[in-house]
Amino acid sequence: MEATVFFNTPQHSYLYDATNKAFMHAHPLWKPFKALEDQEVSAEDWEERIRDSFPLLYEQYQVDFPYYKKKFLFLKEQGFFQKLPLKRTISELGSEQVDRALDDIHQMVFEVTNRCNLSCKYCGYGELYSNYDVREGVDLNAAKGKKVLDYFIERWKLRPPRSYKREMYISFYGGEPLLNMPFIKEMVAYVEQHFPKEINYQFSMTSNCVLLQKNMDYLAEKNFHLLISLDGNEEAQSYRVNHAGINSFATIIPQIKALKENYPDYFGESVQFNAVIHNRNTVEGVLDFVKREFDKTPRISELNDSGINPEKVDEFFKTFQNIAVSLEKSKHRERTEQTYFIELPKVRGLGIFTTRFTDNYVRTYDEFFISTNCERLYSPGTCIPFSKKIFVTSTGKVYPCERIGEDHPLGSVDEVNGLQIDRESIVAFYNTFLSKIITLCNRCYRLASCSSCMYYFKDIEHPTCEDFLNRNGFEQYLSDYMQLLENEPHLQARIREEITFS
Amino acid sequence: MNTEEHAMNYYFYIENYSLFFEKEERFFVYNTYNGKWADCPASSELRTLFTPFLEGINYAVFLSDEAITAYQLWPFIEAVREGFSGDLISAGDATMAPFLFPSLLDFRLEKRKLDKKERELGQEVYSNLKEISFFLHPRIVPENGLFLPEQIFYSKEIVPVAEGWQQVYLPFLHQLTINWDGIIHIWCNCCDEKMWSSVCEVFAPIPAFKIVHTAVESMPPSLEGLLNKDTFSYEVYVTDDSEEECLNKWLQLQSETDIELLFQWLISSEKEWENASDWMERNQIEHVNLLPYYNGENRFFFEEHIYVKEKDLLFEIINKKDIFARKMFNTNYFGKLFLCPDGQLYAHPADDSLGKISEVSLPEMIHQELSEGRTWLSIRDQEPCASCRYQWICPSPSDLERALDRPNLCHLKK
CATH class of the missing domain: 3.20.20.70 (Aldolase class I)
Incomplete structure (x- = not known):
């Protein structure tokens, strides 16, 4: 990656200097100065060379020439305009990192059952996708679940966590988790009895709420963080159907209202909504409906575009709806954007842009002690396995995340051997993949903000990255965001004040 | 609008490596690369004009020729330009200001941002x-x-x-x-x-x-x-x-x-300083730290x-990250x-x-x-330092201030 990139918006010229993580307004003379500097032409000869090669430019800026030359050379002394590409080291994964992630595990997700009482048209385990194991109606048994808990309880005895007051989520996922309440109750009791007091655990669940009414007392008593899947009004909910193809709307809405009525404090504090955007709803419609009915602002997500069944690609894209496009169609766009600010794609994109590419953002106290312009260590977009969570399927396979297709389990659990995680093979798999793509990563201008997960790559043996960004692409990326900031400069201040990025 | 109509209009911007702030009824620009300063009186009119700077929205503002003259901004702008701390560019055909990132820290663990997320801090x-x-x-x-x-x-x-x-x-x-x-x-x-x-x-x-x-x-x-x-x-x-x-x-x-081996030589007086220096020179010893006591x-x-004198601070070059650090925590004690x-x-x-x-x-x-x-987390956020232009240029409070029972070690503000 070249250290200095010049780019334009329709109204202004800028440069981005990666060494200093700095954006600057670029004087038109600086680009030729940089070219001459790279050709090792003495600064004394610049004026003559520019007068000869760019007579119009020279004529226009002749008066300013000495000032901008002096400023260019001043900036060069500060490390700007370096000729050599930016030094970047892409770190390999070490088994100790996997160990540390397991020591400080933040979330355990149990796929309580792979049965479901709905048959949503766009379900990740449905006909639109092909990268999952066949769903055979398996429930996760409590003996396996307890083995997972035991693994961590024992681990914490040997290696005290390096974090304090950390919250840990014990999450129940499906299928529909409420179909296997005996498992959930046993796990809750086991956690309450055996977890060390230093761990502030919290139970959570994602549910379609078909069985909410009969379980709401228990969920409220244990203060479950409940994420309700609801796509909006009846029409919007029409992909979420039961096995007879009947819309679940009429079944679940009264139950959710009953929960709100019977446990208003719990509902206010611990219940959230998630809606999937598709071709039968809109962001504005979902926001309005959930606000009106339940006084909540839902999370909104798009359909997962990884692992699409090749035979269903057309159907997938017919169903798929982009959040940004949906927002554009809003009747009251400004109001919708204000409500949805933190989740707006442009806000999230801008957040990544400013936190990764400027020196204003500091993540930890430790970072204050690291020089900005030292050689930078990068991690590819794949998370360190288990640094976010551990996901246990109903069949006892172990993954670092529930979004990953079932081709790459990182371990397993059974009643006899307990939880088995082969750190060495995880590290070997990760680093082998890295070795195959590292050349591409080194050339990529997006490396600092990479979020490409290796487990999503179609051909892991010969990987090509859809998010790879060359210099031209990077110039466009920078230009797009700077243009957004020229139009809406307050966005950056609001992001700085209101949003915490992890 | 055509170029002629815009000819006397400008965008004035501050570079991202410079700080813009108001203290003592004046606006200051401090360049963290070369330690150069520029300042002007903070009138209410200028406060309005510089709102994007002050609110951290954009480090570029629109300025007309009339405004620059009316508010006597030319010397200030000239000082900013001479110090390479910013620039004044012709607005030309542009209908909106360029965007320059304000040099304001966005610290994920800042207390006000953490709110209830104690987990993050832990x-x-x-x-x-x-x-x-x-x-x-x-x-x-x-x-x-x-x-x-x-x-x-x-x-x-x-x-x-x-x-x-x-x-x-x-x-x-x-x-x-x-x-x-x-x-x-x-x-x-x-x-x-x-x-x-x-x-x-x-x-x-x-x-x-x-x-x-x-x-x-x-x-x-x-x-x-x-x-x-x-x-x-x-x-x-x-x-x-x-x-x-x-x-x-x-x-x-x-x-x-x-x-x-490092000798920590406690110095209580000028005489002791001379004695220590003599010994170092006589024995050709360099690994000695002279520690005011x-x-x-x-x-x-x-x-x-x-004690720090203004002439020392005036030429002090403190980089942006160190200034950010001094705003967030005590760099001596943290x-x-x-x-x-x-x-x-x-x-x-x-x-x-x-x-x-x-x-x-x-x-x-x-x-x-x-x-x-x-x-x-003890920083210079109390008076008299809080209202001083050198608030974040000065080092964090230290043991000597505790020992001397003073809020700072300077001659500027007591």
């Missing part, structure tokens, strides 16, 4: 601990009573470590070193044979780097007892009263063993030689803990204890200091 809590001091004997010179860390302890009564201290410290050290690889400071009386042998026994197996702090008169009883030079270094405290013979013994020891009677020495012989752990020995190591876990104490502590 994550990887050990990474915030950089150094820990073990005080085994507060008076490290047995005879003349020189109290080495006096400047930081003041009137606090510290009893030397009791028999069997190893049993108290070992579990703590074990817990500490599983998750941590910072620096351990050991303050002890090396010539106390029994103590020295315990120090060797307890600390030698610890993988962290260790610095033994001792007085020049307090030399280890034998070379055999000297700890491995790869993981230990020595800081030896010297005063004007110290015997030259003691200094020479340390130098000899260093030449024989190649230990890493307040003995309760030498305030004048500090006023004359240590990451340091002190363990006293009674098992009490302190962020600063003069402040309240964070707890007893046998009763409160280390992560909890670190978290406590990070979230509500008065030491690690």
Whole structure:
């Protein structure tokens, strides 16, 4: 990656200097100065060379020439305009990192059952996708679940966590988790009895709420963080159907209202909504409906575009709806954007842009002690396995995340051997993949903000990255965001004040 | 609008490596690359004009020729340009200002942003601990009573470590070193044979780097007892009263063993400074740190030689990251803990204890200091510093200010 990139918006010229993580307004003379500097032409000869090669430019800026030359050379002394590409080291994964992630595990997700009482048209385990194991109606048994808990309880005895007051989520996922309440109750009791007091655990669940009414007392008593899947009004909910193809709307809405009525404090504090955007709803419609009915602002997500069944690609894209496009169609766009600010794609994109590419953002106290312009260590977009969570399927396979297709389990659990995680093979798999793509990563201008997960790559043996960004692409990326900031400069201040990025 | 109509309109911008702020009824621009300043009176009209700067929205604003002239901004703009701290560019056909990132910190762990997310602050809590001091004997010179860390302890009564201290410290050290690889400071009386042998026994197996702090008169009883030079270094405290013979013994020891050695020479007066400098020159010794030392009677020495003068600050170049750091935490104290012989752990020995190591876990104490502590997070946010233009150019508050009972060490604001 070249250290200095010049780019334009329709109204202004800028440069981005990666060494200093700095954006600057670029004087038109600086680009030729940089070219001459790279050709090792003495600064004394610049004026003559520019007068000869760019007579119009020279004529226009002749008066300013000495000032901008002096400023260019001043900036060069500060490390700007370096000729050599930016030094970047892409770190390999070490088994100790996997160990540390397991020591400080933040979330355990149990796929309580792979049965479901709905048959949503766009379900990740449905006909639109092909990268999952066949769903055979398996429930996760409590003996396996307890083995997972035991693994961590024992681990914490040997290696005290390096974090304090950390919250840990014990999450129940499906299928529909409420179909296997005996498992959930046993796990809750086991956690309450055996977890060390230093761990502030919290139970959570994602549910379609078909069985909410009969379980709401228990969920409220244990203060479950409940994420309700609801796509909006009846029409919007029409992909979420039961096995007879009947819309679940009429079944679940009264139950959710009953929960709100019977446990208003719990509902206010611990219940959230998630809606999937598709071709039968809109962001504005979902926001309005959930606000009106339940006084909540839902999370909104798009359909997962990884692992699409090749035979269903057309159907997938017919169903798929982009959040940004949906927002554009809003009747009251400004109001919708204000409500949805933190989740707006442009806000999230801008957040990544400013936190990764400027020196204003500091993540930890430790970072204050690291020089900005030292050689930078990068991690590819794949998370360190288990640094976010551990996901246990109903069949006892172990993954670092529930979004990953079932081709790459990182371990397993059974009643006899307990939880088995082969750190060495995880590290070997990760680093082998890295070795195959590292050349591409080194050339990529997006490396600092990479979020490409290796487990999503179609051909892991010969990987090509859809998010790879060359210099031209990077110039466009920078230009797009700077243009957004020229139009809406307050966005950056609001992001700085209101949003915490992890 | 055509170019002619725009010819007298400009965008004025501040570079992202410069700071724009208001103090003392003036607007200041400070360039963190070259330390250059520019300033102008902060009138209400200019406050309106510079709202995007002040609110951190954009470091570029529109300025008309009329406004520049009416508000007498040309000298200010000229100073900004001359210092390479910003620029004035023709608006030309542009209908909106360029965007320049304001140099404002966005710190994920800033208290106001964390709100209820204490989890964030508690994550990887050990990474915030950089150094820990073990005080085994507060008076490290047995005879003349020189109290080495006096400047930081003041009137606090510290009893030397009791028999069997190893049993108290070992579990703590074990817990500490599983998750941590910072620096351990050991303050002890090396010539106390029994103590020295315990120090060797307890600390030698610890993988962290260790610095033994001792007085020049307090030399280890034998070379055999000297700890491995790869993981230990020595800081030896010297005063004007110290015997030259003691200094020479340390130098000899260093030449024989190649230990890493730094003399910390406590200076209370100009005369002592001269004496120390003479000795350094005479013996061609460079590894000496001259440490200003307040003995309760030498305030004048500090006023004359240590207090900061405006001419020093005016040419001080502080980079942006250091300024950000000084806004968030005390760069002298952050990451340091002190363990006293009674098992009490302190962020600063003069402040309240964070707890007893046998009763409160280390992560909890670190978290406590990070979230509500008065030491690690003590910054120049109080008067008179809070209203001073040099608020963040000045170093963080230090022990000398505590010792002198002053809010700062400067002649500008008292």
